[in-house]
Amino acid sequence: MSDASVLQELRGVRSATPSVWFMRQAGRSLPEYRALREGTTMLDSCVRPDLAAEITVQPVRRHRVDAGIFFSDIVVPARQAGLGVEIQPGVGPVFDHPVRTVADIDALPVLGDDYEAALEPIREAVRLTVAELGTTPLIGFAGAPFTVASYMVEGGPSRDHLRTRALMRSEPEAWARLAAWVAELSGRFLRAQVLAGASAVQLFDSWVGALSTEQYLTHVQPHSAAALARVADLPVPRIHFGVGAAHLLPQMHAAGATAMGVDHRLRLDRALEMLPTGTPVQGNIDPAVLFTSEQARFAEARAVLRAGAGASGHVVNLGHGVPPSTDPQVLTDLVSFLHDVDDVAGAEQDVRPA
Template identity: 80%
Template sequence: MSSDPAPFAPSSFPVSSPSPSELPSDHPFLRGADAGGVAGSPLLARLRGEATDAPPSVWFMRQAGRSLPEYRAAREGTTMLEACVRPDLVAEITAQPVRRHTVDAGIFFSDIVVPALLAGVDVEIRPGVGPVFARPVRTSADVAALPPVGDAFEAALEPIRQAVRLSVGELGTTPLIGFAGAPFTVASYMVEGGPSRDHLRTRALMRSEPETWDRLAAWVAELSGRFLRAQVLAGASAVQLFDSWAGALGADMYRTHVQRHSAAALAHVADLPVPRIHFGVGASHLLRPMLEAGADVMGVDHRIRLDEALALLPEGTPVQGNIDPAVLFTSEQARFAEARAVLAAGAGASGHVVNLGHGVPPDADPQVLTDLVAFLHAQR
């Protein structure tokens, strides 16, 4: 394995004073259900690796979105990124799947490129394509031209804070999970200019100009970390760092060029008591180094059984996952069999929160999800 280069200090990107290293006294994480809070949530207990006799806890990645007719109605006339910075709309969309499916957590409605948008980067989400950056970042000069991450960015996060506060009000005693994109995935979009199947430009930049890559990834880590912290201090009771493309890297490349940047993002909430979930797609070979980046809980996709994942992780690691999204399109018998198998495979974990092995497909039948949640809640 190649040795890790020295940690990169993003001194060229001014930062403001950090927020207090404690939750506000009225934070829902600190209040029980009788006071309208989430302190007694079985889902949070499982994310902390604590035993509970409650029925299985479940939420779904991308549970808020195109699979719901109420989402399509709420989004009518707005672009995706416009919707992500409208606090009232974010709160409504965040709460929709909780109302419909009675899942055990809301996931903050956002997108991985929202922090870059708020920082002043020219990015859009093109329907049927995904995030597209007007000016790809591929050289040292491109990185130097990125906006500073200081007081102006903190001010730009105010709609996010307001959206979290409204979402918490809508969810009541159901916890809100904060969300951000991991540095590798977001930086890859910036280098490629948009979606990519192989991330060749990104992987080439890591090798040919590692200092340029490090400065870009550190800039993204600062954005993502501040984005997570703003959500937690405003009311989120857990966070998930989502690395869509990490599976494209080998373990050596991940440790050398990515791990410390994900660690820098998660470090922004390390002094706060909320659980930190780390999830990567196709990243079974990276479970250990992704956990070592500063996570408390490992999200596991559907490509590996949970008991096999647990064998790769330190004893006592809580896990999340990992029903194959494909079973949403099978018979009820097949779906419920898969759910039982996932519960059995996760039974050896100190804590297990049920989820899909990736996100809800946009053409999934909402009733299938509702029925699956009811089935899971009926299990012991």
């Protein structure tokens, strides 16, 4: 497995042809996913090992991507710890009882043996997935402390995260306790996946772009570092990714990442100027091009390859996740195109066979 191209790229060793997988490749864009999920809630499907494994493998089987991303959700660890949370259609994760006071934080479950036992369905799902994937690596996944804690504070999705940012400022000690609890929650979730067979991990911070550099360093970086430290002793690449977080790339890398995901708002060559020399990168095709012409999609892919050519390693991905309304054939064709590119540094010509 260590010879797999995507793992080589994540470790800073270039492969002969580009490696690619897509965030949110397992899910709503696939008709086979919708058929399998019928009658089962999102979070229930995440903790049914047979379903989670099959859903993870579906896009690898269909698109021939170079890695599977474990099918889960950032609130699954909280649910397994005993918090009441569901994903409401058209809304997103919603917690039964938002965590907004010191008393709420005091009432959070202790993350002891019960939590470890509750992760057994996750470990079993990973084992099943790895067996099915064969020589294709599995990437483990967890939500970063800031984003998960924000969902808990806001109670659900938020555009401005005002309650969360206010808690940071008005009660920094309470925020630190909450973020530390989530860091342990997510870090142990990542570790469970690696020990069950995942070959890399990604810590995903959807909302961190809302913070200033100073806020991140003071209130967030130590907790992201604690989550990533849970797997730092294991021989797997650690990818850190944030949405709208171009201004935070060096600080997010310093939290303990070995590779950095970059969203579509920043060109990879510019990201490389901000990161320590030799940092592998992942990204960053704009998901919007999935709804354009084939010519535009392939031009975007070539531009991303050119921008990432100076990296020690580059895993091609989207700059965020696959939108639910994406035509699956578009992804299949994009993977095929990327696998046919044989001049990564130039990538000026469309080398896809006629």
